[in-house]
Amino acid sequence: MTSKDKEILRRLAGRTAELAALPVQEEKRGLWRRLNGLKPTRPMVMIDQVCWNEMNVDDALTLQCEDPDLREWELTLRKQLYQWQHFPVDSVIENFFRIPKVIEGMHFGISPQEDILVGDETNDIVSHSFINQFTCIEDVAKVKMPVIRHNEAETRRRTALAQEVFDGLLDVRVDGWDPYLSVWDPISMWMGVENVLYALADDPEMMVALAERVVAGYMSGLDQLTEQGLLCEPQSLIHCTGAWTDDLPPRKEGQSYTTKDIWMFGLAQMFATVSPGMFEEYEIDICMPLFERFGLVYYGCCEPLDRKMDQVRRIPNLRKVSISPWADKRRGAEAIGGDYVLSHKPNPAYLVDFDESIIRNDIRETVRICKENGCPLELILKDISTVGYKPERLWRWAQIAMEEVQ
Numbered sequence: 001m002t003s004k005d006k007e008i009l010r011r012l013a014g015r016t017a018e019l020a021a022l023p024v025q026e027e028k029r030g031l032w033r034r035l036n037g038l039k040p041t042r043p044m045v046m047i048d049q050v051c052w053n054e055m056n057v058d059d060a061l062t063l064q065c066e067d068p069d070l071r072e073w074e075l076t077l078r079k080q081l082y083q084w085q086h087f088p089v090d091s092v093i094e095n096f097f098r099i100p101k102v103i104e105g106m107h108f109g110i111s112p113q114e115d116i117l118v119g120d121e122t123n124d125i126v127s128h129s130f131i132n133q134f135t136c137i138e139d140v141a142k143v144k145m146p147v148i149r150h151n152e153a154e155t156r157r158r159t160a161l162a163q164e165v166f167d168g169l170l171d172v173r174v175d176g177w178d179p180y181l182s183v184w185d186p187i188s189m190w191m192g193v194e195n196v197l198y199a200l201a202d203d204p205e206m207m208v209a210l211a212e213r214v215v216a217g218y219m220s221g222l223d224q225l226t227e228q229g230l231l232c233e234p235q236s237l238i239h240c241t242g243a244w245t246d247d248l249p250p251r252k253e254g255q256s257y258t259t260k261d262i263w264m265f266g267l268a269q270m271f272a273t274v275s276p277g278m279f280e281e282y283e284i285d286i287c288m289p290l291f292e293r294f295g296l297v298y299y300g301c302c303e304p305l306d307r308k309m310d311q312v313r314r315i316p317n318l319r320k321v322s323i324s325p326w327a328d329k330r331r332g333a334e335a336i337g338g339d340y341v342l343s344h345k346p347n348p349a350y351l352v353d354f355d356e357s358i359i360r361n362d363i364r365e366t367v368r369i370c371k372e373n374g375c376p377l378e379l380i381l382k383d384i385s386t387v388g389y390k391p392e393r394l395w396r397w398a399q400i401a402m403e404e405v406q
Contacts, residue, residue, distance in 0.1 A: 005065040006165055012077040013097070013169040019084055020095035020170075028092045032242035035341060035376055036296075036319060043367055043377040043405040045089040047384075047398060048240035052079060053122040054389045060085075069158070073097070073165070086391070087398035092244075094236060096171035099162050102151040103177050103230055106221050108214065109144030112189040125385045130192040134199075137206040143213045148224035176232040176257075177225050179264040180239075181290050183214045184283070188270045196270060200278060211286045218290055222259055229256035238263040238298045240382045241320065241343055248295045264294040266315070267301040272326065280311040291315045298343070302326070302383070309335035320378075325349075329366055333373040342375040346401075348384045354393045356400065363404045379405065 035044050055061060060082050065071045083091060113131040162172045188196055199207050225231050235243040249261050268283040291297055297315055300322030305312055312321060321340045323332040325347035336342050344366050350359050370377040379401055387393045
């Protein structure tokens, strides 16, 4: 590490520490705790999954470090500071820097085979065409059970480096594996979405066996992560939303966490087009062993769940339900009521054909519908592929959203 790289990072970390010490950070954590406890003060707002390639203004995101590892840390700090300046909404700046443990082997031994189409060379959002690798039940054996290994030496190296960089400014938190547990996302990448949908009807025996094999792999991986003390500590975020809560055990120094101490995130995006019955058979029933392991569950992503809440309600410890831009939010609110947080995803396309009145009316309508149905509400703007290279549109969306929820 050069003295120049260290100086750059310490300057960014110093500014981060100043912001983390502001009383507003704990105020926001308190608002999230009340929302996640189903007793909200007001709707909460977050922005994530931003098209950062279109955001750089006044070189605020221009990297200056030379070392590749340190450039990653620099980018993390710069994004956080940029967001706080331009679209903070209800994000929280913590007084620590996370260093992920170097965990190897949490995979199924099979990689997607695909063709990729790139629209914008500066954007990491690309189109995928996946090649089907599963055509008969014998192919299910291709899915291998995870074998978890902790590369302790590399974790120690990164931790020591971070402690040297951030000493006296930010705490260094060494964190474990955060549970993103989708069964059908990896299957869709091994087969292609269209092939999966046909196979659900044409070869249900193979698809049940394949899904159960993935669940078994996750269960084995979670057992190993727990035994080796490699699970994450209670999260700040769960799928782009605030995860602060009083309904999970408090953090204890030196404690190895179990799955009952943390949130999990589950989803079945490609099931947007299947019936509620098929959704229950292939997702809820098969994934139940995963859902049952965790203290709290956030469920859903882009798939519309407004017509499948009877099935979603079967998930134990469910706390948040995604209502995507393709769902009927009134029907979703009526089905959710006050039992869960309605995690509404405003349409990111509104940032391209930008019309303030449409954005304001959309948010206002969502707030009104949830108030009428007693729904705890969070607005999570995400999946932002482009703003037409006009970052001020995102800044303005944030201002409008905060005006409406406050």
